[in-house]
Amino acid sequence: MTASNTGNRSDTGLLVHRCAFACMALFVALLTTGCHHKAKVSRHYPPPPPTRSPSRAAPSTSTAQRGLHGGPLPSYAIPDPNVDDNAIASGHTNSTETGLASWYGPPYHNRQGANGEVYDQNAMTAAHRTLPMGTVVRVTNLTTSQSVTVKITDRGPFVHGRLIDLSLAAAKETGIYRMGLAKVRVEVLEQRPGADLGGKWCVQIGAFLDKNNAWRLQSDLQRRYATSAKVIEFQGPTGHWVRINPISASRTQALQIASAIHAAEPDAQAYLVRLD
Template identity: 45%
Template sequence: MADDHHAGARVVAGFAVLLIGTLAMGGCGHKNRPQPAPTATAPPVYTPPSSIAPAPQPTTGSIPVTPVPEGGVTAEDKEFILSHHPIYSEEGSATWYTAPYKGRKSANGQVFSDDALTAAHRTLPMGSLIVVTNLRTRQASSMRISDRGPFVPNKIIDLTIASAKSIGIYRSGTDRVRVDVYQTPKPMDAGGRWCVQIGPFLSEHKAIKFKEKLLSDYSGSKVIEFSGERSYWVRIRPVGDDRGQAEEMARRLRPDEGVAYLTRLD
């Protein structure tokens, strides 16, 4: 995806019109073949508001909560977008999703909300500030990454109902979009906590069998099997949650069912 000065200027100019009108009014399951993690064309710029400052990150074990503001974005986020250029862009298909049960937590550790301007992405750092533009209607909206997915082929981002409505894809269910990244709490091109998520499997037995194979083939890795919506999944975390190892696994793994998706945990 090109991230040149002119494209960035057009995105900012078009989005400015939408945001100025919005601010004047008072602020405002999913499941592609593994794709390489996005690499920023320039170093990420991030000055986190105190309300969403990321928690200290351990080197092993569980992934800490990465909170996003209530509602997904703030007036400060929108002002930042209006005065900066994207640091990374990509195009692809978007869809939308909702939680299968009330109180379900997003991957960032907060309770999922249909009403928040948030989205799921497989590899952008959790908490990233983005603008998603519907390439058919040119509707655009800011939102933050708070979840992981979509774990379905040929989709790059999964939106909440509020996010889908804000760019006009709620009724159609899917559309082609541009994702422009403006802030990332952590570097896109270095570090991170990585894994490979494999599935869906139609039976728990097949998922467990594949889990046992991974435990045998990748000694020292952490492997779990878990259920989804009428499906089963396997996740492998290489030693140290190392990105290079995870990328190699995603390239090599060829499950009998489903797809191996490279996924960032943090």
């Protein structure tokens, strides 16, 4: 092999290596350039759920726990744990009561009320546990002196320390809509024609978030009152409830039963309720 042939082969090998290196560099450059210009993938996130207006809640989470403009509640709006709700709500048709008022709207709007009619949050109505259905009352906000006349069409509020639940429209008329809670005076103006003076009464216990707890209580109470009352369990918007219907349907017997009930769950209160 001559020196000339050796030099030519060396030059050829060097040229091949240079070409390979150049191709590799070009590939890397193209790869890098491609990454920088990679199209971005747009992501579509679902919108947040719509906000809801205040509504009646279970006893453990009350409708509105803040005062005007989100400030703290006044001292009178803090329920006294030693006060007996059933003793306050007398249900007398010629009475004047003083206590806390709240209001309820969605999700109760267009649902059937305790009187069998569809609840309209824009009507001048209210819920009361013991006044006869159809009773007309005047509710006066003792803080603002605003008042409204409403008809009792529903049962409630089932929250410790509350006397009456106003419809959304009635709450706006009395200034309670923004306050959330207010001390009010409830004056009976008109009784429903033909209303039973004695009334038909029961005891409601709840609300239970776990239906099994409601079933256990129902079973225990049915054994205890096997001969004097009928005990049923049912589901409401705020949870599961147990109702004791005394055979006599008298207020006296219902009050005795309510006083003897001590549910294991702290939020499960026993409420005296008028059925008619």
